[in-house]
Amino acid sequence: MTGTIAVRVSNVSKVYPNGVKALDRVSLEVAEGEFLAVLGLSGSGKSTLLRSINRLVDPSEGTIELFGRDVTRAEGKALRALRGEAAMIFQQFNLVKRHSVLTNVLTGALGRVGGLRSLLMSFPDDEVAYARACLKRVGLDDRASSRADALSGGQQQRVAIARALMQKPRVVLADEPVASLDPALRHSVMRHIEALNRDEGLTVLCSLHDLDLVTRYATRVVALREGKVVHEGPPSAFTKALLHDIYGQDAHFDHEEVLA
Amino acid sequence: MKRCLREGGDVKPVARLTQRLTARGTALLVDALLVASVLLMAQFLWLCLFVPVAGTPLPSARDVLERLSYGALSGVAVLLAAAWQLWDRSPGTAFAAPRGHSAPGKPWDETFSGFFLLIFVELTFFTGWLVTEVDLHQLFTNFHKAEGILRGLLHPSGAVLFEGLILLLQTIYLAFMATAFAIPIAFVMSFMAARNLTRKTAKARFLYVFVRSVMNFARAVEPLVWALVFISWVGIGPFAGVLALFIHSVASLVKLYSEQIESIDPGPMEAITGTGASLLAVLRYGIVPQIVPPFLSYTIYRWDINVRMSTIIGFVGGGGIGYILKPRVDLGEWGEVGTLVLLIAVTVWALDVISARVRERIV
Ligand SMILES: Nc1ncnc2c1ncn2[C@@H]1O[C@H](COP(=O)(O)OP(=O)(O)O)[C@@H](O)[C@H]1O
């Protein structure tokens, strides 16, 4: 059976104020439970696409729906509620460096825990317990009170994954989650994202530049070029030969220098 | 072939000749002006420095200006300019040449704009000398008049030491209170004055322009003037000084704070926004942790500046040590002035060292 549509992108274009057209009438449907890899050269619009889904970027045209609710026209409380449904993982981790690991995970709950107390870094006991559980899931429960910037890159990204989990989302938007990590560490981080998809049943949209990672983790792939979807299909279809067809002979998909 | 002949060669030789002559003439004029201004400037300096006017012991700049040999130097300038023309790379030639106004990639002294800049700087200096009534003659001959003051300053009297220490304490507290009042207000306003936070909506952009303008105004008005305003408002005394420094501190801190906010890493802010957090939570977790250390550093620096400023504020009645300094200056009691100046100097120096140390630790 075809499941619920988690993310529906219809005819979305984005023109930045400087005139760059980053997305050009992109349409795309992601069913609940899919692990969709977004492939493309640097500047092809991967980040813009993912960031449009939680409205860190405002699309210029078209609509995006999250579980049937329009993100593009939501404002205020409604927008915040929709953002709560989609957790984002960034290439640069984007942790609050001067705060503890535990506090960083707890910020994932800020969508549902409001009020003055949360501004004073005091969270309800059940949320703290849940944050510790999330940290345990990524194997960092012993680092809860370390400062975030004291951790290695791979560990920081795992904290970011715990923060995403803390958010209790239904969709995970991962924008090149392993691009700034040592190749040896990539699988250790990717496996946690895979677990979100497999064990939690979360829908994952993940931009990647490494063909090996794509074939290993994704259930479906879309390829972007210059803001357009140029190919779409199962990972097995994305051979080196096809990629050379799409991106030209110079694109080496196992080097992040080319595809970042 | 016909067209080529027509454009390149024999048509209107007279016109081409006049064109050439005007170019030469313009070049000569520009060079002559340039050389003349340099020569006049040299003579001006010479007269000011080395040739006092007979009868009047102090030649004013205006006198000197009247004694310049305009005619002779202009003649010399024309001759020199003509010689320069033959050398063919004079600024005048560059000016008169069709595309010579600004030639990118050329050394500055071969372009007209380079020389224009030179003349401009030179004329500014020349004008400045007149406007500020620079008088080196006085400077070098009348030292004895200030000797009394300097001797007094070097022999401080103990008479005002106690009173001075008390008021010094008041000065430090005055500066402290002004800073303390300014911190929360500047903190809140700095978010409204940060460009990166006020781009999205028209309301936010208006807020940015509004806060920035008000702050620029408040900063442009000297604390001394604010002191006069508040002295007539709340009366002579340290509180007027506190208020004056408060206004100025808010304005300066908003500028420094908001520039700091503009330079933050937007990543954490986006991450917190993405969780669906409220605006306050985004500011609290996405921005505040990044700006606390520099804010502390700026704030200590501001206190340091306020201590310095409050001595001046005291001169007009804003409390603190400046308050008792003024009458002693007026009465010429240089020994007591010396004591007070010494107290201020030591405090400012100590605060400088301490604040530098603390700020080093923080950042
Ligand atoms: N904030 C922005 N302002 C202007 N142009 C941008 C901005 N962000 C991205 N772009 C441009 O949009 C295009 C797509 O960028 P991006 O979505 O970051 O691609 P990718 O993530 O695939 O590298 C690029 O040409 C980039 O320069």
Ligand SMILES: [Mg+2]
């Ligand atoms: Mg990107």
